Amino acid sequence: MSGITVGVDVGGTKIQAVALPDEGVAGSARVPTPLEGVEALVAAIAEGARTALAAAGSGGLAAVGIGMPGTIDTAAGTVANSPNMPGFERATPVALARMVSEALGGVPVKMGNDVDVAVLGEHRLGAGRPYRDLLGVWVGTGVGGGLILGGQPHRGGGAAGELGHMLVKPEGRLCSCGRRGHLEAYAGRGQMEARARQLESKGRRTILFRLAEKRGKPRVSSSVWLEAIERGDRLAIRLVDDAVWALGVALASVQNLLDLEAIVIGGGLGDRLGVPFLERVAEAMRPQLFVSERPPAMLPTAFRDLSGAVGAAVLARE
Amino acid sequence: MSGITVGVDVGGTKIQAVALPDEGVAGSARVPTPLEGVEALVAAIAEGARTALAAAGSGGLAAVGIGMPGTIDTAAGTVANSPNMPGFERATPVALARMVSEALGGVPVKMGNDVDVAVLGEHRLGAGRPYRDLLGVWVGTGVGGGLILGGQPHRGGGAAGELGHMLVKPEGRLCSCGRRGHLEAYAGRGQMEARARQLESKGRRTILFRLAEKRGKPRVSSSVWLEAIERGDRLAIRLVDDAVWALGVALASVQNLLDLEAIVIGGGLGDRLGVPFLERVAEAMRPQLFVSERPPAMLPTAFRDLSGAVGAAVLARE
Numbered sequence: 009m010s011g012i013t014v015g016v017d018v019g020g021t022k023i024q025a026v027a028l029p030d031e032g033v034a035g036s037a038r039v040p041t042p043l044e045g046v047e048a049l050v051a052a053i054a055e056g057a058r059t060a061l062a063a064a065g066s067g068g069l070a071a072v073g074i075g076m077p078g079t080i081d082t083a084a085g086t087v088a089n090s091p092n093m094p095g096f097e098r099a100t101p102v103a104l105a106r107m108v109s110e111a112l113g114g115v116p117v118k119m120g121n122d123v124d125v126a127v128l129g130e131h132r133l134g135a136g137r138p139y140r141d142l143l144g145v146w147v148g149t150g151v152g153g154g155l156i157l158g159g160q161p162h163r164g165g166g167a168a169g170e171l172g173h174m175l176v177k178p179e180g181r182l183c184s185c186g187r188r189g190h191l192e193a194y195a196g197r198g199q200m201e202a203r204a205r206q207l208e209s210k211g212r213r214t215i216l217f218r219l220a221e222k223r224g225k226p227r228v229s230s231s232v233w234l235e236a237i238e239r240g241d242r243l244a245i246r247l248v249d250d251a252v253w254a255l256g257v258a259l260a261s262v263q264n265l266l267d268l269e270a271i272v273i274g275g276g277l278g279d280r281l282g283v284p285f286l287e288r289v290a291e292a293m294r295p296q297l298f299v300s301e302r303p304p305a306m307l308p309t310a311f312r313d314l315s316g317a318v319g320a321a322v323l324a325r326e
Numbered sequence: 327m328s329g330i331t332v333g334v335d336v337g338g339t340k341i342q343a344v345a346l347p348d349e350g351v352a353g354s355a356r357v358p359t360p361l362e363g364v365e366a367l368v369a370a371i372a373e374g375a376r377t378a379l380a381a382a383g384s385g386g387l388a389a390v391g392i393g394m395p396g397t398i399d400t401a402a403g404t405v406a407n408s409p410n411m412p413g414f415e416r417a418t419p420v421a422l423a424r425m426v427s428e429a430l431g432g433v434p435v436k437m438g439n440d441v442d443v444a445v446l447g448e449h450r451l452g453a454g455r456p457y458r459d460l461l462g463v464w465v466g467t468g469v470g471g472g473l474i475l476g477g478q479p480h481r482g483g484g485a486a487g488e489l490g491h492m493l494v495k496p497e498g499r500l501c502s503c504g505r506r507g508h509l510e511a512y513a514g515r516g517q518m519e520a521r522a523r524q525l526e527s528k529g530r531r532t533i534l535f536r537l538a539e540k541r542g543k544p545r546v547s548s549s550v551w552l553e554a555i556e557r558g559d560r561l562a563i564r565l566v567d568d569a570v571w572a573l574g575v576a577l578a579s580v581q582n583l584l585d586l587e588a589i590v591i592g593g594g595l596g597d598r599l600g601v602p603f604l605e606r607v608a609e610a611m612r613p614q615l616f617v618s619e620r621p622p623a624m625l626p627t628a629f630r631d632l633s634g635a636v637g638a639a640v641l642a643r644e
Contacts, residue, residue, distance in 0.1 A: 141482050153583070157475055164459050164585025165620065173616040174579040177496060187614065258579075261492040265471070265580060267482025296505065298491040302483060 011070030014057040015129075015321025017122060017314075018049070018076040020092040020149075025056035026314055027064035028321040035063025036314065046095035046102055054111040071116045072108060073324030075125035075316045079166075082323075085119050118324045122316050123169060126309075127154030128161060129319025130272050132326075134310030139269040143262060143304075145171060145255070146275035148230075150184060151192040157266070172196060176257045194254030197277050200247050201228045207243055214243035230280035237281075251277075252285070256292025264298045274309035283308055329388030332375045333447075333639025335440060335632075336367070336394040338410040338467075343374035344632055345382035346639040353381025354632065363413035364420060372429040389434045390426060391642030393443035393634045397484075400641075403437050436642045440634050441487060444627075445472030446479055447637025448590050450644075452628030457587040461580060461622075463489060463573070464593035466548075468502060469510040475584070490514060494575045512572030515595050518565050519546045525561055532561040548598035555599075569595075570603070574610025582616045592627035601626055 012034065017024045019041060027035040037059035042048035057072050078090025085105025090096040096104075105117040120128070127144030130136045136144070142156040153171030155162040162168055172192030173185060180189030184198055193199045204216050219232045236244035259271060273286050290306045297303055311318050330352065334343045337359060345353040355377035360366035375390050396408025403423025408414040414422075423435040438446070445462030448454045454462070460474040471489030473480040480486055490510030491503060498507030502516055511517045522534050537550045554562035577589060591604050608624045615621055629636050 155584075157480055158478075160476075162475055162584070165587065165617075166585065167617045167620075168583065168585035170582040170585075170616045173582045173614075175575050175614060176493070178494070178575065185616065257493050257496065261576075261579065262583060264488040264491045265486065265583075266473075266480070267484065267486035267488075269483065296491075296493060298488045298503065299483075299485045302485075 012061060012064055012067040013071045013073065013321045013325045014060050014069060015073045015125075015317040015319065015324065016053050016056055016075070017126075017316030017320055018053060018074060018093070019122070019316075020077075023052055023056045024314060024317045025053075025060035026317040026321060027060040027067075028318065028325070029064065029067060033311075033314065033318065034065070034067075035060045036317070037063060041093075043094050046104075046107070049093070049095065050104070050107045050111050053108050057108075057112060069112065069115050071118065071324040072112060073125065073320035073322070074104065074108065074117065074119045075122040075320040075323070076104070076119065077122045080119050080121045080124075082118065082120055085117065087119065116324070120320065120323045121154075123152035124154045124161060124163065125319035125323050126274060126315040127156065127169075127272070127319065129311060129315045129317075129322050130274065130309055131156045132322045133318060134315065135272050135307040136270060139305070141266065141268045142270050142272065143171075143259075143266070143268055144272045144274060145259070145278065147195055147197075147251075147255070147273060147278035148275035149198045150196045152275070155266075171258065171262070174258045174261065176254045191254050191258040195251035195277075197228070197230065197233070200233075200251060204228065204243060204247060212243050215239060215241050216244055230276040233277065234280050248281070248285075252288045252292050255289045257296065259289065260293040260296030263293065263304055264296075267299065268304045270305040270307055272307045272309055274312070274315055276313070279309060279312045330379060330382055330385040331389045331391065331639045331643045332378050332387060333391045333393070333443075333635040333637065333642065334371050334374055334378075335444070335634030335638055336371060336392060336411070337440070337634075338395070341370055341374045342632060342635045343371075343378035344635040344639060345378040345385075346636065346643070347382065347385060351629075351632065351636065352383070352385075353378045354635070355381060359411075361412050364422075364425070367411070367413065368422070368425045368429050371426050375426075375430060387430065387433050389436065389642040390430060391443065391638035391640070392422065392426065392435065392437045393440040393638040393641070394422070394437065395440045398437050398439045398442075400436065400438055403435065405437065434642070438638065438641045439472075441470035442472045442479060442481065443637035443641050444592060444633040445474065445487075445590070445637065447629060447633045447635075447640050448592065448627055449474045450640045451636060452633065453590050453625040454588060457623075459584065459586045460588050460590065461489075461577075461584070461586055462590045462592060463577070463596065465513055465515075465569075465573070465591060465596035466593035467516045468514045470593075473584075489576065489580070492576045492579065494572045509572050509576040513569035513595075515546070515548065515551070518551075518569060522546065522561060522565060530561050533557060533559050534562055548594040551595065552598050566599070566603075570606045570610050573607045575614065577607065578611040578614030581611065581622055582614075585617065586622045588623040588625055590625045590627055592630070592633055594631070597627060597630045 086101035151172030181193035183190035404419035469490030499511035501508035501511040
């Protein structure tokens, strides 16, 4: 396919687009995610794609890839069950690919799940390039994952990679899905914040909420978590310790099951806490590994928060 | 490949061989596993192969497959780290394939890990035939597993499938590997027996050891477990309940990660406790499944304790 492929990562707060000529990122764009529904989102995606294309300079638009949270039917180009996306919350699939294609003059559009495409991007062009068997763990509001096995994405019946809902502690903390003791209940930023509020209401002190307020943010963001830890906030440190422990338990079990070559850790919190966090997770895994002399390589993402957009472009190109 | 392929499953107490013409099992043989070392084992494997071939009637021997516990290098045809096999315990690989080939007049011999080949056999010719994404769980003295993904075995770096060493309870029961809280510590017959002895020594009553003695067995076999449960032995019932719980936890995590079509449960204990046991494990998984409306099919093996020999023949044939 000649020309430039644009990848668009549609998140709950921002839309990110990158323009990919044959190799490397040539231009990018960032647009706030509109909350007015399907039409507004289509327009914003098209705007992001056009801006990224223009930033890349010359070259026609060959194809567009979109990564988005929710249940994606790649063949049909539809999205459903995307709880934080106004207009896409329900189980009825919305034909987003067709709509974006029409808004961009009929260019081919391909869709994938946001975490799946981010892992694909890191595998094809980023940190995962040297490996054939790879797990991508995206630690953000929730904890998602994507598998590359034998060099190809493994999606199972379509819902593979729900790493966040692996059990790490029977009858443990409440997860976003309503069950208990899942990895996401310990390592997802949403549940970590909920736990911090609960402990604060019981009299424990923390600067987490004051820092978030100062930045004018309604939520405790990844950078707030980082700052709180760096300032020695004991409650934040303890909750990140718990996240490290839970990731160590779950990833060691995955490693014992799949004997992978590498694990890439990304997502908002993963990217922000970076290599020191990865090293602690690796340390927490070690005593649980069956083949302890051959642990998987633990890698940060190459594209940070652009992994999703890069992967969406790769999806469209392949 | 024309002619008959023989598959040999080498276990700690018995060697089982089957002769496979183009389709189905045509003859089988069972030989006790000799404990005198490598040469005696080679002779016993050759004897088993010849007897199975003879039982199949006419037809020349085209190839032999061997399944055996331990670290198997399929390309090199070697075995190492097989703790219950005299002569094969050490990390130094033993070239068993070449030796068996010589003992059988130069016929091609291919080797695989015992659980891997059993799962392969069930996938190609047995319970797993209709599926592309499948986990085989072998519940015996230990708990092993094998994965078929996209229709092909997934071995990762060579040690994939160590399902028994997935963590189900932090700081839980002692596992055979020396770590704590693994699936095998709850669902492996070896650790179940150790736990029963420990509870008996603390004054709990059980008929498990009396039943084993009556049958002249040094160990509590799978059939003894079944009889104890059927007779209402409360300690045996509780330990099997724990095994069901642990399998439910681990298999639900695997399902959430891989979104499989089916799980086949085999192994000595799995085969003996059969469908009622499988149904209880399925029930224990259900509340933990992320996509709960689409659980994997839970299947007993088609070949029971011949799965390994059938799969070894398949390995040699492919």
